[in-house]
Amino acid sequence: MEAELKEILSDVDALKRSSIDPSLHNSIDQLRLRVEHLASLAESAPVQRSKVKDMSAEVIDSNPYSRLMALQRMGIVANYERIREFSVAIVGIGGVGSVAAEMLTRCGIGRLLLYDYDTVELANMNRLFFRPEQVGMTKTDAAVQTLSDINPDVVLESYTMNVTTVEGFDTFMSSLKKKTFRSHKEGCGVDLVLSCVDNYEARMVVNQACNELNQTWMESGVSEDAVSGHIQLLIPGETACFACVPPLVVASGVDERTLKREGVCAASLPTTMGVVAGLLVQNTLKYLLQFGQVSRYLGYNALKDYFPTMEMKPNTQCSNNACLERQAEYMLAKPARDAAAKAKLEAEALVVEEIPLHDDNEWNISVGDDIELEESATPSTDVLPEGLVHELPAADEYKHASSLEQDTQDANSADDLDELRRQLEALNAV
Numbered sequence: 495m496e497a498e499l500k501e502i503l504s505d506v507d508a509l510k511r512s513s514i515d516p517s518l519h520n521s522i523d524q525l526r527l528r529v530e531h532l533a534s535l536a537e538s539a540p541v542q543r544s545k546v547k548d549m550s551a552e553v554i555d556s557n558p559y560s561r562l563m564a565l566q567r568m569g570i571v572a573n574y575e576r577i578r579e580f581s582v583a584i585v586g587i588g589g590v591g592s593v594a595a596e597m598l599t600r601c602g603i604g605r606l607l608l609y610d611y612d613t614v615e616l617a618n619m620n621r622l623f624f625r626p627e628q629v630g631m632t633k634t635d636a637a638v639q640t641l642s643d644i645n646p647d648v649v650l651e652s653y654t655m656n657v658t659t660v661e662g663f664d665t666f667m668s669s670l671k672k673k674t675f676r677s678h679k680e681g682c683g684v685d686l687v688l689s690c691v692d693n694y695e696a697r698m699v700v701n702q703a704c705n706e707l708n709q710t711w712m713e714s715g716v717s718e719d720a721v722s723g724h725i726q727l728l729i730p731g732e733t734a735c736f737a738c739v740p741p742l743v744v745a746s747g748v749d750e751r752t753l754k755r756e757g758v759c760a761a762s763l764p765t766t767m768g769v770v771a772g773l774l775v776q777n778t779l780k781y782l783l784q785f786g787q788v789s790r791y792l793g794y795n796a797l798k799d800y801f802p803t804m805e806m807k808p809n810t811q812c813s814n815n816a817c818l819e820r821q822a823e824y825m826l827a828k829p830a831r832d833a834a835a836k837a838k839l840e841a842e843a844l845v846v847e848e849i850p851l852h853d854d855n856e857w858n859i860s861v862g863d864d865i866e867l868e869e870s871a872t873p874s875t876d877v878l879p880e881g882l883v884h885e886l887p888a889a890d891e892y893k894h895a896s897s898l899e900q901d902t903q904d905a906n907s908a909d910d911l912d913e914l915r916r917q918l919e920a921l922n923a924v
């Protein structure tokens with residue numbers, strides 16, 4: 495770019511020298527000024543950072559991973575660097591998918607596979623990620639451009655295609671199976687598939703592919719009115735698949751494309767989409783790096799700031815054959831799974847018993863009574879200066895609240911189902 499602009503400058507100079515008409519000199523000078531301006535902009539363009547071989551925990555300003563590796567030091571994640579081994583496929587690079595891709599890129603994910611057939615439009619600018627100068631580019635190309643600048647360590651694969659076509663589905667399947675990134679990996683070539691599409695047809699395609707490949711995936715969605723959304727974990731055979739609990743449109747066999755209303759434009763908010771993308775990637779990180787609890791279903795009602803959760807078991811009458819096969823495999827493996835869980839519990843109990851007692855006490859160290867400690871510790875945390883209150887409940891209050899929650903779970907599940915039904919109806923209206 496810089497070299498080309500310098501060539502244009504010398505061409506302009508040559509043009510001025512050869513021009514015998516002095517009235518043109520002024521225009522040529524104007525042109526030269528504009529090219530000079532472009533050349534200076536090109537020179538000041540940011541330089542992309544070089545790749546980093548190993549993730550370091552060193553606390554220096556130039557380390558892009560110091561804040562992430564701190565999760566390990568704080569005991570949240572056992573081995574953060576493992577994130578570099580994982581491949582995540584994102585289907586649909588729209589309001590949720592693009593933001594999810596950026597979050598995973600910033601977290602240093604090993605490899606991202608991006609699928610979309612659409613192009614960037616000005617009408618997308620109310621959401622995050624894409625920029626006006628990318629209008630007209632395919633979403634996959636624009637995403638690769640931005641993501642590779644943010645973190646060149648991430649391996650990016652872009653698939654500009656529609657997964658709902660026959661050809662697209664074949665390419666989708668073979669790309670998920672490909673093990674070029676980690677050849678010794680068991681199962682598929684990816685660790686997780688994230689569905690960030692905006693229609694049922696595409697969701698059913700992702701569902702079909704993941705059921706066939708026995709691939710765990712997460713589904714996400716935002717309603718047409720922009721004020722609710724959800725994420726859902728789907729483990730073939732273990733949890734309900736997308737066809738197990740069919741949405742109304744699919745159940746009645748109506749082609750959803752015929753339901754689209756002319757001139758009706760779905761609403762969208764960067765806030766709702768950002769929240770859903772955040773919940774989706776938070777659960778992706780928990781799933782991959784094995785910390786915390788991964789949500790099976792988590793809804794988001796923006797009007798009430800209400801987050802319903804629920805579990806959905808597979809439907810033994812599911813219309814998807816691959817789902818029924820996975821269910822049968824899951825049931826067959828039950829005795830082995832139970833035995834492994836029991837062995838783990840026993841091993842943990844043994845570790846507790848085996849904590850060695852020190853008979854020799856060379857330094858005469860004595861440990862105070864537990865009750866005494868508790869009594870002396872309690873007042874120091876409870877007594878606060880006047881006018882101040884605790885932001886969070888104490889551990890015992892929290893425990894009490896959780897057991898109450900357990901008691902009322904049955905009553906809440908009816909509300910949760912109503913909420914889910916409302917969200918599905920809103921989605922159906924797209």
Ligand SMILES: [Zn+2]
Pocket residue numbers: 734735736737738739808809812813814817818
């Ligand atoms: Zn199913």
